[in-house]
Amino acid sequence: MNEARIIPLRPRDRLFALVTVVLAVLLWPVAFVRRPGRAGEVAGGWALGMRFPAEDLTGLTEGARAAFVAARTEALWRHGQLIGLTSGYRDPAVQQRMFDEEVRRCGSAALARMLVLPPAESCHVRGVALDVRPYEGARWLEEHGARYDLYRMYDNEWWHFEYRPDRGGVPPRRRPHPGVGFVFEDGDRMRPGSWE
Ligand SMILES: [Zn+2]
Structure with a gap:
């Protein structure tokens, strides 16, 4: 799937958020009995599972998964904001297919690689990258994610976050797009040090 085609903010997202919060409130007593x-x-x-039935958190590292769950729990209960996972862990073969497709499309x-990285460089393959939706949820994560070691990485991808506990709460310098700091096919290297 091409990440650039993810649908941005829609008005009905507000309604989805409201319904999901109401559901979470209704389900709370049941959850309390199970896990006080x-x-x-x-x-x-x-509630989020009903709103985003297709999402799949498997393959994320334990840390990334825990951070994501904690962050979106706060977003939901504190600000009524939904955060769904569009794409988390990716199998190397899937990532390679995505990259090959993008190469064909771009020529x-x-x-x-400004949109999709090859498997060896992709944080999705390492289980520490999370593409989220909708746009409002991503904005929430951008604002509050540092508490959970989750950071937006690229100017051109509002949906892409990475779990970076090594940052100690300090946001990494945002890069214009993926692929900065790597060797291009023609051997031309971007400025060293731009890759954090
Ligand atoms: Zn991504």
């Missing part, structure tokens, strides 16, 4: 200490997380998880590897 984590009722908010469990009820929120159930060059150098252009393609």
Whole structure:
């Protein structure tokens, strides 16, 4: 799937958010019986699962998954904001297919990698990258994500976040697009040090 085609903000997202929050509130007592200490997380998880039935958190590292769940639990209960996962972990073969497709579409590897990285360089393959939706949810994560070691990485991808506990709460310098700092196919290297 081409990430650039993800649908941005739609008016009905507000309605979805409201319905999901109401569902989470209704499910809270049930969650409390099951997991008294984590009722908010469990009820929120159930409600978000109904809103984003296609999402798949498997393959994310334990840290990335825990950070994502904690962040979106806060977003839901504190600000009524939904955050869904469009794409998390990717199998190397899937990532390679995405990259090859993008190369075909753009006509060059150098252009393609501004949107999709090859498997060896992709944080999705390492299980620490998360593409989220909708746009409002991504904005929330951009504002509050540092508390969970989740950071937006690129100017051209509002949906792409990475789990970076090594940053100690300091946001990494945002790059214009993926692929900066890597060797291009023709051997031309971008400025060293631009890759963090
Ligand atoms: Zn991504």
